Amino acid sequence: MARTIGEAKALKMLDIPDFRHLTKEKAVQLVSMLDRVDPEVAKAVLEQYPKFAEVVLSTAKDWKENVGKALEENGKVTKETITAVSAAMASLSDLVGREDTTPEERSEMADRMIDLAKLLNEIDKRNKDFILKVLGIGSVTLLGLVAVAATALGVNVKALESAADGAEDVI
Structure with a gap:
């Protein structure tokens, strides 16, 4: 695609002086427009690179905080769920051990305990999948930030784009 956006047009599109x-x-x-901007626009961004870098770093910091909060909340919910399931299993175990429990009741309670054990396994799997997905998104985000910085510096980012595509495939 031909680069058709000059500095003045980019500034106007961004509504900044x-x-x-x-x-x-x-x-x-600006990132969404980089494939269409003239090299002089990248040069103008480069001239203001400290501000651009500050914005990119601030965005990365905000993203990191949000991810930390999401992981923390996920951990709390998972822990609460595991605690509840474990309490149910303990209750069933107590009932199985009672003398007045019939063999049929013991068998049914053992089946329920097996179902709860499967549920715990599913909770663990979902939690690990969530963490891997968050880490995958983080990798793609980091590669994107590197690509933006590299573009502003005039680096050919084709290799970075293929690396980002590969990281998205992992997610």
């Missing part, structure tokens, strides 16, 4: 006024939201807009 110059690249020093680049906010997080505007940086995301």
Whole structure:
């Protein structure tokens, strides 16, 4: 695709007077336009690179905090669920051990305990899948930030794009 967006047009599209006024939201807009901008636009961003780097780093920090909160919340919910299932299994175990429990009741309770053990296994699997997905998204996000910085520096990012595609396949 031919690069058709010059600096003035990019600034107008971003609704900013110059690249020093680049906010997080505007940086995301700029990233979506990078494949169509003229090299001088990348050069103008490079001239303001400290501000651009600050925006990228701030975005990465915010993302890290949000991921940390999501992982923490996931851990709390998982722990509460495991505690509840474990309590149910303990109750069933107590009932199985009672003398007044019939063999049929013991068999039914053993089946329920097996189902609860399967549920615990499923909870563990989902938790691990969630963590892997978050880490995969983090990898793609990091590669994206590196690609943005590299583009601003005038680096050919084709290799970075294929690495990002490969990381998305893992997710």
